Amino acid sequence: MKTRRPFSLRAITNSRRTALLLLLSFLFVNNTRSQSTVPFTLYNNSSFTDANVYVAVVGIINDNHVWLDTKTGTVRLMSVSDNTVAGPVIGGNQGPGNNGRYANCFAKLSEIPNKTINIPGIAGCRILISFNSQLYLYFFGASGAPSGYAAPNLANPTDPNQGIRYEMIELTNAANGLWANTTRVDSYQYPMGLEVWGNNNFYKKVGELKTHAQILSQWQSQAPAAFAGCYDATNGIIKFPSKTSAFQSGGAQANYFGAYIDAIWSKYTSGNLIFNAGDAGTWSGRVSGNVFTFTRTSDGAVGVISNKPTNTEVMEGSGVMASGGQWDKVVQAQVCAAINRHAIDLTLATGATQDFSTESKYYVTSPYNWYCKFWHQPDISLNSLTYSFCYDDVFEKSSTINAPSPARATITVGGYAGLTTSGVATVYKDCNYGGSAVGLNTGTYTLSQLNALGILNDDISSIKVNSGYKVTLYQNDNFGGTAIVKTSDDACLVDDSFNDLTSSLKVESNSSSFSTVIQAEDYTYMAGIQTEATTDAGGGLNVGYIEAGDWMSYNVTIPVAGTYRVIYRVASPNTGTTLRLEKDAGATQLGSVTIPNTGGWQNWTNVAHNVTLPAGTYAIGIATATGGFNINYLTITDNLSARMATQSMQQQLTVAENSALTISPNPVSNLLYLKGSEKVQTLTIFDLNGKEVKKVTKPGNTINIQSLNTGVYLIKLTRTDNSIKTVKIVKQ
Known part of the structure; x- marks a missing residue:
């Protein structure tokens, strides 16, 4: 199953359009009745609340582009009239409709009954999941030319979806079963998991095993120089190599596979490349004038690669690696996968049969697609299965699940980190x-x-x-x-x-209190600021370069109206700087705080104030008339005892640190490791409400925190000399 196949644009006259749409509406009903639906339940294991997770379903039924109203389960034909949502205008880009309007097809996870979507018989389907904002899709229509929708295009700097984190599940629910997969073919933006149950005890599970922060950290520590630029620190995502400037025309890696491709085309000009394609048989091919022609030994079927591919065509499975007839595409998929994995062994004599299915030979000899190797690591992806490039299904290394008689499915937003069950x-x-x-x-x-x-x-x-x-x-x-x-x-x-x-x-x-942590870099909109790496506990990014008049906007969901404590993690070398909290685009002032001189841009402290907030989901803003400070995150809690915790922890943070005393990993799932434990008398863990949740005397090197809820905690380490060290951790 190859992903990223673009929707076709069909030409149709206007005189036939209305009659055709009426006919297709009838066919939708009959088709969904005859084709069994599959319930997809979304489980939120992310750091985003259900009200900050947005879901849409788009696809094709009876050759027509449709979307599902996830609140009601209704199948609807795509129509220009669906474009009613005002989207951001970046660089003057008003979108395909020239009015800045986009499809009203997303619902919040909190609005979807039982968080379950019944997927009917459908092809080319994508379940789109975005965070803190809906995506801005544009619907052209159900059929005709143009039809379908305009999807996010992060290569376009004026795309309205710039800065919006999103993921997707790709699927087809057909007569021969359900085909579904997670995907890393274009980028990685957030961990995902997918499970499918079916008749006859069918069950399969795929997805990521680590938290978002752990994945980003592992990438940064492991990526070789050629692939380091795939990490987009500003947006906290990892891009497929060909989507970065380094691997594009004129970039330092534009010819990354060039020598390997040249050597293959040269070697097999004078002799045959013979390979076993599994169920597709054994093929033998030779190059003539850059055309690589293969013949299947069993029946004489012919498959052709019409020209020597470019670096991009090999990485993306595009151009000459995705053209022609059925058997052309079979050999193109096999050779494309073999090049990305470096499975074509040029040390073997021509005419020797090569087995491209030997996984132990993948990603061993340079050059190979290191991006793909990263996602196939068993500590990243369950059973090493993932869709890291479009032909990863060659020899079944992709995250594709095919259930002949599907019963139900679960999507785990955030992946499986910290989970022992599917729920x-x-x-x-x-x-x-x-x-x-x-x-x-x-x-x-x-x-x-x-x-x-x-x-x-x-x-x-x-x-x-x-x-x-x-x-x-x-x-x-x-x-x-x-x-x-x-x-x-x-x-x-x-x-x-x-x-x-x-x-x-x-x-x-089982929790009656409310507390939410908002990372400063997770803004929905902003003006003037930039992000940068932080040395604060937990790492990641902070927002900096804040000047007078700059601002950031965040979506929040407040469960009940009342007084809340808002705690800001800030740093500043200046005196007299202030920030204010706003809503209604600045029309409502919620309060302001003064930020002390902390002694440097990365010397962090907490400041807080009480604010009155209404219930509901809405945007709040952080603005300033002075600038001159950095902010890492803010916490909103309904427990005013957090004031005492903030003051207490602030006093403790002034105590001299001992660099030999460290806690790792951070973020953490189950076990913390304490270096220098022999110097620790007691270890106490507080939640952000100031409540003590765990205390250990003489803790030793390992501390089990599996029982703690997901969230941010403060750990107080009281040394044997009565000095104190305080560390922030994130429990995943």
Whole structure:
């Protein structure tokens, strides 16, 4: 399955358009009735709230471009009339409609019932997931010329989607089953996971195993010089090599594969390249006038590469590596994959049969596509499966899942870091956590919904609940008459009579307080500022170069109206600088704080104030009349005891640091490692509300924090000489 196939633009006369659309509306209904739908449930394991995760579904049904209303499940034909959302105008770019309007096709994850989308029979489908803002797609129409939609184009500096982080799941739900995959073919922007269940005990799982911060850190520490420029520090993403200036025409790596390609075309001018293509048979080919012609030994089928490919054509599987008929594309895919993996062994004599399926030979001999090697590392991608380039499905190294009879699927936004189950709770049919298991995300589940997931009321014999969540089981279908509540890990239900009565359940957060951390670089819009690497605990980026009149805007979701504590992590070598918090584009002033002289641009401290905030999802802004400071992140909490925690921690931060005493990794999933532990008397962990959540005396070298909820914590290390060191960590 090759990804990134562009939507076709079909020519059709206006006189036929209305009649055709009416006919296709009828065909949509009949097709979706005959083709079984597959429920896709989205589980949010990211650092973004459900209200800051946006979802859209686009695809093709009966040769027409459609989108799904994820709030209602309705299939709709793409239409220019859908372009009602005002988007950003960058460099005067008003978009294809010349009015700055884009498709109103996204919904917040918090607005999607049970976070589940029923995917009908559909081809060329993409489930688009963006963060802090919807993407700005433009719909041309369902059919005719032009049709389809204008997707994000990050190579265009005036594209309205610049700076918006997004990911996607690509899929086709057809008569021969469900085909779905995650993708890194164009870029990596955020970890993702995908699981599919089907009849006859089918199950397959793909996706990333590490947090976003861990992946970016590993890339920076491992990337060779040729690929270092793939990392976009400003946006916190990793681009496919050919999408960067270094690998494009005139760039330092524009001819990265050139010598290898030349050597292949030269060697097989005087002898044959013979390779085993697995199910596609054995092929033998020779170059003549730059045309590489292959013949299949079993039946004489012919496949051609019409010219020696360029560096870009090899990396992207484009041009001469994606043209011609069926057998042309078979040999093009095989040779393209072999070059990216450096699987064509030029030390072998011509005429020797080569086996391109030997994985141990991939990415060993230079040159090879190091970007692809990175994503296939087993500590990054589950079972080393990922779509790192368009022909990664050659010999089944991609993240493609093909379920002949699919039943359901789960998308894990944020990947699997820190998760032991496919959801925050797992229901088992055996009391010893054995037998069939079904992962549940937060939400309510009626008896019919549980049955659809393969759970009958008398099946529930044991449940595991992730820390910070609880499961409530009910004896009727409208969630009334609580039967039992379990709030901790390893909760086991063994009451048979109770199991017989259970007909609905609810999975929800077990936390009553509200706290959210917003990284300063995750702004939606800004004016005047820049980002830079920070030396503050946790690393990453901070916002700097802030001058008078500069500002940043952030989307927030506040659960209830009330007074909140806003804590800013700031640094400044200046005196008398201030920032103010605003909403309604500056029309509503929420309050201001003065930033002290911390002694340098990377000497960090906390400042805070109380503000009154309304409930809902809206934009807030940080602005300044003075400038002259840096900001790393801000925390909004409804617990005013955070004032005491802020003051206490600020006092502790002034204590002299001991560079020999360190904590790693950061961010962390389960285990912290303490270097210099022999000098530590006590280790105390506080949440950002100032509440002590863990304390260890004589902690040793390893501290288990698996039970802590995802979030930001402060660790106070009290040394044996009574001095104190404080470190911020991020629990993933």
